[in-house]
Amino acid sequence: xxxxxxxxxxxxxxxxxxxxxxxxxxxxxxxxxxxxxxxxxxxxxxxxxxxxxxxxxxxxxxxxxxxxxxxxxxxxxxxxxxxxxxxxxxxxxxxxxxxxxxxxxxxxxxxxx
Numbered sequence: 001x002x003x004x005x006x007x008x009x010x011x012x013x014x015x016x017x018x019x020x021x022x023x024x025x026x027x028x029x030x031x032x033x034x035x036x037x038x039x040x041x042x043x044x045x046x047x048x049x050x051x052x053x054x055x056x057x058x059x060x061x062x063x064x065x066x067x068x069x070x071x072x073x074x075x076x077x078x079x080x081x082x083x084x085x086x087x088x089x090x091x092x093x094x095x096x097x098x099x100x101x102x103x104x105x106x107x108x109x110x111x112x113x
Contacts, residue, residue, distance in 0.1 A: 016050065076096070084104050
């Protein structure tokens with residue numbers, strides 16, 4: 001008599017990635033474009049990990065990022081899923097609305113002429 005083998009375990013899909021959607025990326029790139037035009041920023045990088053999506057901003061390509069814009073969906077109900085983090089690791093602004101969080105950069109565009 002043939003013994004029956006246990007069923008194969010179900011195939012597990014690859015871990016999901018957290019990413020910025022089109023509207024979020026548009027808002028980020030709008031701020032980025034203004035800062036590039038002002039001569040403040042020169043390069044960026046994006047990372048899409050399991051629990052966080054990161055848009056890193058660089059003054060020069062060979063440096064560490066001067067700012068990181070992070071999206072952490074797990075913090076959606078608590079502090080807000082969006083954060084702007086400075087070079088030293090301090091959270092400059094956190095909230096539920098990305099455009100409101102990105103306003104932290106508006107003061108950097110205003111300069112005395």
